[in-house]
Each structure stands twice: as structure tokens, then as C-alpha cells.
Amino acid sequence: MTKLFQCKDVTLRRMVYLVIKDMAEIAEDVIIVTSSLTKDMTGKEDQFRGPAIRALCKITDTGMLQSIERYMKQAIVDKVHPVASAALVSSLHLCKTSMDVTKRWVNEAQEAVNADNVMVQYHALGLLYHIRKHDKLAVTKLVQKFTRGQLKSPYAMCLLIRIAAKLIEEEDLGSDSPMFDLIESCLRHKSEIVIYEAAHAIVSMKHTSGKELAPAVSVLQLFCSSPKPTLRFAAVKTLNKVAMKHPSAVIACNLDLENLITDTNRSIATLAITTLLKTGSESSVDRLMKQISSFMSEISDEFKIVVVQAIQALCQKYPRKHGVMMQFLATMLREEGGFEYKKAIVNTIIAIVDENGEGKEPGLSHLCEFIEDCEHTVLATRILHLLGREGPRTKQPSKYIRFIYNRVILESANVRAAAVTALAKFGAHCEELLDSTIVLLQRCCMDTDDEVRDRATLYLTILQQKQASLNSQYILNGLQVSVVGLERALQNYTLDLSPSKPFDIKTVPIDTQPMAEQRPSTAPGGLGTHGESPRDKKMGTTQDVYAEQLSAIPQIAKLGTVFKSSPPMELTESETEYVVRCVKHVFPQHIVFQFDCTNTLNDQILENAYVQMESSEEFNVVATIPAEKLIFNTASTTYTIVELPEGWGAAGTFACLLKYVVKDCDPATGEADDEGYDDEYALEDVDIAVADYMQKVSLANFAAAWEELGPTYELEDTFALSHMTSLEEAVKEIIKFLGMAPCERSDKIPEEKSSHQLLLAGVFTGGHKTLVRAKLALSDGVTMQLTVRSTESATSEIVVSAIG
Amino acid sequence: MDSSLADPTLYSIKAILVMDNDGARLVSKYFDKSFPTIKEQKTFERNLFNKTHRANAEIVMFEGLTCVYRSSVDLFFYVVGSSNENELLLMSVLNCLFDSVSQMLRKNVEKKMLLDKLDSVFLAIDEICDGGILLESDPNTVVSRAAVKQDDIPLGEQTVSQVLSIAKEQIGWSILK
Numbered sequence: 001m002t003k004l005f006q007c008k009d010v011t012l013r014r015m016v017y018l019v020i021k022d023m024a025e026i027a028e029d030v031i032i033v034t035s036s037l038t039k040d041m042t043g044k045e046d047q048f049r050g051p052a053i054r055a056l057c058k059i060t061d062t063g064m065l066q067s068i069e070r071y072m073k074q075a076i077v078d079k080v081h082p083v084a085s086a087a088l089v090s091s092l093h094l095c096k097t098s099m100d101v102t103k104r105w106v107n108e109a110q111e112a113v114n115a116d117n118v119m120v121q122y123h124a125l126g127l128l129y130h131i132r133k134h135d136k137l138a139v140t141k142l143v144q145k146f147t148r149g150q151l152k153s154p155y156a157m158c159l160l161i162r163i164a165a166k167l168i169e170e171e172d173l174g175s176d177s178p179m180f181d182l183i184e185s186c187l188r189h190k191s192e193i194v195i196y197e198a199a200h201a202i203v204s205m206k207h208t209s210g211k212e213l214a215p216a217v218s219v220l221q222l223f224c225s226s227p228k229p230t231l232r233f234a235a236v237k238t239l240n241k242v243a244m245k246h247p248s249a250v251i252a253c254n255l256d257l258e259n260l261i262t263d264t265n266r267s268i269a270t271l272a273i274t275t276l277l278k279t280g281s282e283s284s285v286d287r288l289m290k291q292i293s294s295f296m297s298e299i300s301d302e303f304k305i306v307v308v309q310a311i312q313a314l315c316q317k318y319p320r321k322h323g324v325m326m327q328f329l330a331t332m333l334r335e336e337g338g339f340e341y342k343k344a345i346v347n348t349i350i351a352i353v354d355e356n357g358e359g360k361e362p363g364l365s366h367l368c369e370f371i372e373d374c375e376h377t378v379l380a381t382r383i384l385h386l387l388g389r390e391g392p393r394t395k396q397p398s399k400y401i402r403f404i405y406n407r408v409i410l411e412s413a414n415v416r417a418a419a420v421t422a423l424a425k426f427g428a429h430c431e432e433l434l435d436s437t438i439v440l441l442q443r444c445c446m447d448t449d450d451e452v453r454d455r456a457t458l459y460l461t462i463l464q465q466k467q468a469s470l471n472s473q474y475i476l477n478g479l480q481v482s483v484v485g486l487e488r489a490l491q492n493y494t495l496d497l498s499p500s501k502p503f504d505i506k507t508v509p510i511d512t513q514p515m516a517e518q519r520p521s522t523a524p525g526g527l528g529t530h531g532e533s534p535r536d537k538k539m540g541t542t543q544d545v546y547a548e549q550l551s552a553i554p555q556i557a558k559l560g561t562v563f564k565s566s567p568p569m570e571l572t573e574s575e576t577e578y579v580v581r582c583v584k585h586v587f588p589q590h591i592v593f594q595f596d597c598t599n600t601l602n603d604q605i606l607e608n609a610y611v612q613m614e615s616s617e618e619f620n621v622v623a624t625i626p627a628e629k630l631i632f633n634t635a636s637t638t639y640t641i642v643e644l645p646e647g648w649g650a651a652g653t654f655a656c657l658l659k660y661v662v663k664d665c666d667p668a669t670g671e672a673d674d675e676g677y678d679d680e681y682a683l684e685d686v687d688i689a690v691a692d693y694m695q696k697v698s699l700a701n702f703a704a705a706w707e708e709l710g711p712t713y714e715l716e717d718t719f720a721l722s723h724m725t726s727l728e729e730a731v732k733e734i735i736k737f738l739g740m741a742p743c744e745r746s747d748k749i750p751e752e753k754s755s756h757q758l759l760l761a762g763v764f765t766g767g768h769k770t771l772v773r774a775k776l777a778l779s780d781g782v783t784m785q786l787t788v789r790s791t792e793s794a795t796s797e798i799v800v801s802a803i804g
Numbered sequence: 805m806d807s808s809l810a811d812p813t814l815y816s817i818k819a820i821l822v823m824d825n826d827g828a829r830l831v832s833k834y835f836d837k838s839f840p841t842i843k844e845q846k847t848f849e850r851n852l853f854n855k856t857h858r859a860n861a862e863i864v865m866f867e868g869l870t871c872v873y874r875s876s877v878d879l880f881f882y883v884v885g886s887s888n889e890n891e892l893l894l895m896s897v898l899n900c901l902f903d904s905v906s907q908m909l910r911k912n913v914e915k916k917m918l919l920d921k922l923d924s925v926f927l928a929i930d931e932i933c934d935g936g937i938l939l940e941s942d943p944n945t946v947v948s949r950a951a952v953k954q955d956d957i958p959l960g961e962q963t964v965s966q967v968l969s970i971a972k973e974q975i976g977w978s979i980l981k
Contacts, residue, residue: 011923011924011927014927014930014950015923015926015927017930018926018927018930047949050949051930054934058935082940082949085939085940086934086939089814089934089935089937089939090934092814092937093934093935093937119938119939119940119941122814122938123814123937123939126813126814126937129812130813130814133812155893155938155941158890158893159812159814162812163812166812192892193890193892193893193896196890196891196892197890197892200890228862228895229861229862229863230862230863230872230891230892230894230895231891231892233862233863233891234890234891234892237891264861265861265862265863265864266861267861267863267864267865268861303865
């Protein structure tokens with residue numbers, strides 16, 4: 001190989017360098033060519049020097065670098081441009097492995113920036129920035145130095161703009177800084193690359209206002225009518241981004257964008273249309289939709305998803321247009337497409353069905369058609385679940401049954417199981433369909449799959465009982481427990497060799513799915529994990545994590561299982577000496593306050609820290625579990641256990657005081673002094689309210705559950721909420737106060753109505769199911785008629801009295 | 805949204821590709837680890853080709869990357885960059901690549917000529933981009949640096965006797981081989 005270096009043929013010699021570079025990663029002995037390369041690098045032939053440097057730097061390592069450092073320094077300031085460029089670029093590559101060595105070349109790089117070749121400038125600036133990027137001050141100086149327009153290279157200008165933009169973003173400089181002026185002035189640069197880079201930078205910044213955007217947008221507008229597709233693409237792409245945040249700023253470009261719709265480059269056309277969809281008015285929607293559908297088949301899946309998302313946003317904005325959109329979505333659904341794409345469409349349709357009453361029936365029938373031939377099991381089960389929930393309440397439930405039963409005949413086991421569940425819901429809900437459902441379910445009992453057979457048999461038996469309460473409990477509303485929690489509880493139960501009492505489902509922690517995630521549903525009937533959508537799987541919720549932590553502490557473990565854990569609450573300002581967060585865990589007879597403390601002083605160690613809680617009410621502090629040591633920036637936990645008074649459910653306020661022993665310590669080594677002194681630190685008060693005892697439960701069918709509970713422990717009262725000015729506000733407050741989950745989307749109030757019915761469901765501590773029906777009417781304030789039903793009289797009383 | 809603010813770096817080019825009109829690779833250089841194995845690279849190339857060989861649209865968003873491309877007779881030239889990259893910069897790289905190749909092949913940008921001069925094309929790409937950093941954007945400089953042999957006088961300016969003598973020489977060489 002080394003013989004090749006002697007060769008006279010220029011091209012061959014150059015190819016040798018290429019081969020060396022590519023072999024650098026696989027061969028071990030490339031080092032032996034080092035001397036040959038060094039000779040070339042310092043030789044007379046300029047044509048070889050640049051490539052030789054690049055090849056050499058590719059194969060060298062930190063140790064070897066020392067020996068060629070001198071040559072590198074010379075090369076960086078070399079008068080021959082390719083040599084200088086090659087040296088600069090190679091140093092940049094070397095930064096990854098041996099930063100310390102390249103750092104010493106700053107002075108040479110400084111000199112190179114002033115070179116008259118454009119590319120050398122670009123590379124030198126890149127290297128300078130890279131070396132100094134952690135030093136804000138130096139970077140600022142760097143930018144300021146070049147603001148006066150010494151840079152001739154458009155690429156170097158682009159780089160400068162990016163550096164400046166990053167500085168503005170990090171330092172939050174705002175639009176009056178010299179940095180911003182620099183970027184703005186670049187909008188008038190003669191090179192298109194620079195103009196676009198500047199516009200892009202302004203658009204991408206977080207805190208730009210409409211006024212600052214205007215010049216950038218007008219530049220982009222000019223680009224839109226350029227003959228070069230790339231320029232148009234770049235402009236539309238950036239405008240599309242603007243439209244997400246400031247639709248109004250883009251309206252001026254609407255005309256240009258309209259022209260781009262017919263662009264031969266489909267990427268440009270799609271971007272233009274989605275931008276228009278965001279900025280356009282209601283009237284133009286029809287036309288745009290027609291345009292898109294004409295070339296939908298030609299664009300890639302990624303773009304289709306972008307379009308679908310734009311449509312979803314549009315549906316929320318203009319609910320009246322759902323007819324057009326639904327039609328469009330349905331056509332798209334029928335076409336070929338990947339899973340991600342179909343999922344986006346199905347999500348959009350489900351969102352429409354959820355949000356929009358009028359769109360419900362057409363949406364459902366489109367989905368029915370879709371599952372007729374859908375190869376994605378996940379989507380099919382999801383749609384079936386939706387059908388089971390929404391179908392029975394439509395005007396003609398019978399027509400959906402055919403679709404569902406077709407699934408039972410044709411699909412895989414997972415889908416069949418979901419279909420059986422959906423069928424049962426129809427049967428439970430609609431009296432007139434009961435008989436036919438029973439017949440269908442009987443047929444399902446012959447199924448080859450265990451899960452399907454089990455479900456069918458269970459539902460069949462329940463339906464044949466013809467009891468509304470059973471129906472509601474087992475079919476319509478499902479089991480509301482956390483799957484992980486249930487698993488743990490069952491495991492514990494089976495480990496117990498001589499179980500004295502039957503397994504009590506009420507001891508299992510209740511599922512705390514946030515409302516937004518309600519859609520995927522827990523396993524219907526609690527029979528297994530078959531019909532579940534993937535989102536449930538990440539349900540190792542924070543609650544389960546807490547439960548694990550708590551059960552590790554003996555004093556707390558004996559209190560029983562956690563009923564509910566509240567979200568963490570800050571008890572201090574975020575920038576004080578000690579940061580404390582509190583989590584309330586409600587147990588059957590106790591409350592455990594978990595305090596996560598973080599010490600933000602690096603010259604102190606806190607020992608034996610605990611929180612002293614005092615309350616005027618009849619709460620009784622049973623025990624505290626102190627945190628042994630609080631080291632700088634490491635969170636430790638201390639617990640305080642409080643016994644609940646008789647007739648629990650009482651609200652109260654605790655004054656909290658963090659007590660500890662302070663010991664000074666050396667910030668560097670973390671070694672503490674032996675002597676310490678007692679100190680305390682006041683925290684904000686902790687409140688306990690009804691919401692802490694209440695666990696949210698989402699019921700798909702409120703009416704059935706309401707009937708099931710019956711009027712035995714019903715309480716009714718009327719309240720005047722005089723300080724509320726709107727129904728929305730009242731609904732939000734009530735939900736927050738009671739900590740219950742709104743059912744059947746009763747938390748969304750149709751516009752311009754003066755009365756509303758809010759349906760809430762929850763489980764009170766001790767496992768008492770509680771339902772609340774609040775009828776709200778808007779007069780001067782908000783008047784509320786509250787009806788509470790629960791499985792125990794005390795619970796109803798507590799809820800009613802809590803409101804007053 | 806803020807992630808769209810590109811980090812100031814010189815590493816702007818992810819790959820440079822040349823394919824023929826069946827989508828087979830002739831030249832391919834990848835400058836980062838987006839496609840670590842040859843298999844992934846091939847799949848990417850095939851998909852990219854299927855997407856682009858019909859519509860002559862110059863730019864496309866593909867698998868989260870921005871690809872600019874240009875075709876000539878039976879060749880397709882691609883430059884690939886991240887989706888945050890300045891599209892115009894990528895375009896200037898592509899133009900430079902195309903112009904230098906076209907100069908070296910004396911305006912006959914087609915597969916056969918390219919394969920004949922494959923060594924020079926490799927050198928040109930090496931001069932345009934080093935490890936993902938744009939090295940040179942002027943086609944003339946690139947051509948001169950890529951060290952094409954000096955006897956390459958454009959065909960039209962050679963006399964008949966010159967052409968004949970060169971042809972003789974070439975035939976002589978090929979027999980020797």
C-alpha cells in the first residue's frame with residue numbers, strides 16, 4: 001500500500017486517500033501510512049495537501065494528534081484555500097474525540113475567519129463556534145464582531161443567523177436586541193439562502209409577535225411565486241409552521257398559497273392546502289377539501305397524516321362543516337394506507353363522534369363500513385368498543401348489530417371477543433333487541449376461542465336474568481379498577497394459604513385514568529386483557545408506584561391499601577432553600593402525608609427531618625417517619641400518618657412545619673461537621689377536602705348506574721352559587737371540588753343554554769359508589785339542585801354537606 | 805416547535821446518492837448514522853427512488869428527511885439532509901454536484917460516461933462534502949481540485965488527427981490489458 005504513495009498518477013494517488021478514509025473504521029493497521037501522509041501533507045504539491053490532511057485526521061487519535069499538531073496549526077492559516085479548509089474541517093471532526101487539543105487552535109481559526117475565501121470563512125466560523133459554544137459571552141462577542149458585515153460567504157451568514165437565533169432563544173433577549181436586528185437585516189441580503197435562513201429563524205423563535213413576523217412572512221410570500229420548486233417548498237413549509245401559531249399573520253399570503261395548490265410538486269401543494277385549512281375561513285373549506293381529494297392518492301402517508309390532523313383541527317373550529325369532512329374522511333378510509341395513517345383517520349372520526357352530536361350517526365356508519373374489511377385488530381376492537389358505547393343510544397340501534405355480528409363470524413379471536421361485548425351492551429340497553437341478542441350470543445357460545453366463549457356465556461347468563469342492576473354493573477359500566485393493582489391484590493390473595501374471607505374487590509385501588517384517556521376503556525366486564533387498546537398498557541400509573549413505595553414501610557403497610565393518592569402539591573416556592581412537595585394518600589382509617597423534600601443548599605446537610613402537622617380539628621397525628629438525611633439536590637421522603645376521626649370525611653387544614661437538624665458541610669466534598677443545631681422551616685398549609693376521599697370513576701352509562709343504586713340513600717338539596725357567573729365555571733368548580741368524574745360528557749355545555757345537567761360518578765373511601773346529579777340553572781348566579789345517591793347514607797350526607 | 809430551531813452546526817448533509825433509472829445505486833455516500841447498515845441504506849434508496857422517479861419535482865419530504873434531487877438522461881442525483889436544514893443550502897450542494905459531474909463528463913451526463921469516470925466522480929463528491937460538512941460549492945473549483953487529467957480537451961475542439969491519435973492510443977492500451 002505504501003508503494004502507491006510513490007505513484008505519479010494524480011487520480012490514483014487521490015483514490016488512495018479515499019480508500020484510507022473509508023478503511024479507517026475497519027482496519028487496525030492504518031497507522032502505518034501516517035508517515036506517508038504526513039509527508040504529503042507538508043509536501044509541495046498543493047493538490048495532495050488538502051486531501052492528505054483530511055485523510056490523516058480521519059485515522060489519527062488523540063495521542064498521535066500531538067505529533068502533527070504543529071503542522072495542523074500551520075495548515076489552518078495556510079494561504080492555499082483548499083488546504084486551510086481541509087484543516088479547519090478536519091479539526092471540527094476531531095473536536096468529537098479530542099476537544100482539548102483542538103481548543104488550542106483557536107487563534108489560528110480566528111485568523112482564518114478573516115481570510116478572503118468564502119469557504120474558509122465558513123469553516124473557520126463553524127470551528128470557532130464549536131470550540132466556544134459553551135461560553136455564552138464569547139459567542140455573543142463572536143456574533144457582534146461579525147455583525148458589521150465582514151462575512152462574504154452566504155453559508156457563513158446562515159451559520160451566524162443560527163448562532164444569533166439560538167442566543168436570543170436561550171437568553172430570552174426579545175426583539176429589540178442587536179442580535180434580532182442582525183437577523184432582520186439579513187432579510188435584505190442579496191443571497192436567497194441567507195434571506196430564507198433569516199426568515200426561518202424569525203419564524204421558529206418562540207416569542208415572536210405578529211409585528212416581528214410580518215417582514216419575514218412577506219419575504220416568504222415573494223418566494224412562493226418563485227420559479228424554483230425548492231424555494232417554493234421552503235417558503236410554504238415555513239409558512240405552514242407560522243400558521244400553527246399565528247394564523248392571522250399568514251392570511252396575507254392566502255392568494256399566493258391558493259396558486260400553489262395546483263403545483264406539480266405534490267409536497268408543495270399539500271403543504272399549501274394544509275396551511276390554507278388553518279388560516280382559511282369557513283366558506284373556503286368545501287373547495288379546499290375537493291382540491292385535496294383530487295390528488296390524495298398521489299402523496300405519501302406522512303403527508304396524509306398531516307392532512308388528517310389539519311382536518312381534525314378544522315372540525316373543532318367549524319363544527320358545522322362536519323358533513324363535508326366526514327365524507328372526505330370516509331373516502332380516505334376506504335383507500336390504501338398504512339396503519340399509522342388509518343389510525344389518524346379513525347382517531348379523527350372518533351373525535352368527531354364524541355364532540356359533535358350531529359356527526360355521530362354518519363360517523364358511526366362510516367366506521368362500521370370500515371371494520372367490514374379492516375386488517376388492523378387494534379383499530380377494529382377500538383371501533384367495536386365505541387359502537388357498544390354509542391350505538392345503543394342512536395335512533396336505530398338494530399342496524400349496527402348486523403355489522404357487529406359479522407365480526408363475530410369473520411374475524412380473529414380478539415376482534416370476536418370485542419364484538420361479543422359490544423353485542424351484549426346492545427342487549428342490555430335496548431329492551432326490544434334483547435331477544436335477538438340472546439340468540440346471537442347463544443351462537444357465540446360455540447366459539448373455538450376460550451375468551452370469546454367465556455364472555456358470551458357470562459353475558460348470556462346476565463341478560464337472561466333480566467335485571468337492570470346486573471346489566472348495569474357487569475355489562476354497561478364495567479370494572480373500574482386498575483389492572484396492575486388488581487393483579488397485585490389477587491397475587492397477595494392467592495399467596496395467603498388459608499383465606500378466611502372471600503376476595504374483596506373493593507380493596508383494589510381504583511383506576512385513575514385521566515379523563516382525556518377515558519376513551520380506550522378498561523377491559524369490558526373485567527374478564528381479561530383481550531379487548532383492551534394499547535394505551536391501557538402504560539397504566540403502571542403513578543398510583544401504583546406510590547403503592548409500592550408505601551407498602552415497603554412497615555408502619556404504613558399495616559394501615560391497609562391505599563384508596564387514593566392525590567397529585568403532588570408544592571408547599572414551598574420553587575426557588576427557596578428547601579423544596580417540599582406533598583402527596584396525600586388516603587387509607588381506610590388514616591391519611592398518610594408524603595413529603596418529598598429537596599435540599600437546594602450545597603453547604604448544608606439536614607438530618608432527621610420530619611414535618612410537624614397541627615390542626616385545629618379532631619385529627620390525630622399517629623406517627624411520623626423522618627427522613628434520615630437530606631443531601632444537596634437529592635430528594636428524600638418523610639411521612640406523617642394521621643388518624644381519621646370517626647365519621648370520616650371531615651375536611652380540615654393542617655399547618656405544617658419542617659423540623660430538622662442542620663449540619664454545615666463542605667460543598668466540595670460533602671463531608672458534614674459533627675455539630676448541628678435544631679431548626680425549622682414553615683411550609684404552606686395542607687388542606688383536606690371531599691375530593692381527597694373521592695376517586696374518579698368514569699361510567700359509560702350513567703342512567704343505568706343511577707337506577708341500579710336506587711333511591712335508598714338519596715339526598716337532595718338546592719344551593720345558590722352566587723359567585724359563579726357562567727355554567728362552564730360552575731361545572732368546572734363542582735368537578736374540582738368533589739373530585740368526581742363527569743359522565744356522558746356532561747361536562748361540556750352546549751352553547752347558549754341557561755340550564756344544564758351535570759352527571760358525576762365516583763367512589764368514596766371505603767368503596768362506596770357515589771353518583772351525583774346536579775341540575776344547574778343560570779339566573780343571577782348559578783342555582784344548583786344536587787341529588788346524591790350512594791351505597792351508604794353517611795357518604796351521601798358528607799357529599800351534600802361538603803358543598804354548602 | 806423550538807426544536808425546529810436548527811442547532812448551529814456545519815454538519816448539514818446526511819447523504820449524497822447517484823442512482824440509475826432502475827433505482828440501483830451507482831454512487832452512495834452516507835455521512836451520519838441514520839442508516840447504519842447496508843440493508844437499511846438499500847431500502848431507503850429503493851423507497852426514495854420509487855417516490856421520486858416519476859414526478860420531476862426537485863424536492864421531497866421523505867421519512868422525515870428533506871431530499872433534493874435532479875435527473876439527467878438515465879441518472880438520478882440526490883442530496884439528503886435533515887428536515888430542519890436550509891433547503892436552499894441542500895439545493896446548492898446538489899447543483900454543485902451536478903455541475904461538476906457534468907463538466908467532468910463533458911456535458912454527457914449519463915450512466916455509461918459516469919461509470920467510465922467513476923473515479924473522478926468519487927473525488928468530486930469528496931471535494932464537495934467531507935464527513936457531512938459542505939467543503940466547496942463552486943463547481944469549477946471542485947473540478948480543478950478533483951484533478952481531472954489535463955488532456956481532456958472538449959471533443960469539439962480537437963482536430964481529427966488528434967482524435968485519431970488518442971483513439972489509437974486507447975486501443976493500444978486496451979489490447980495491452
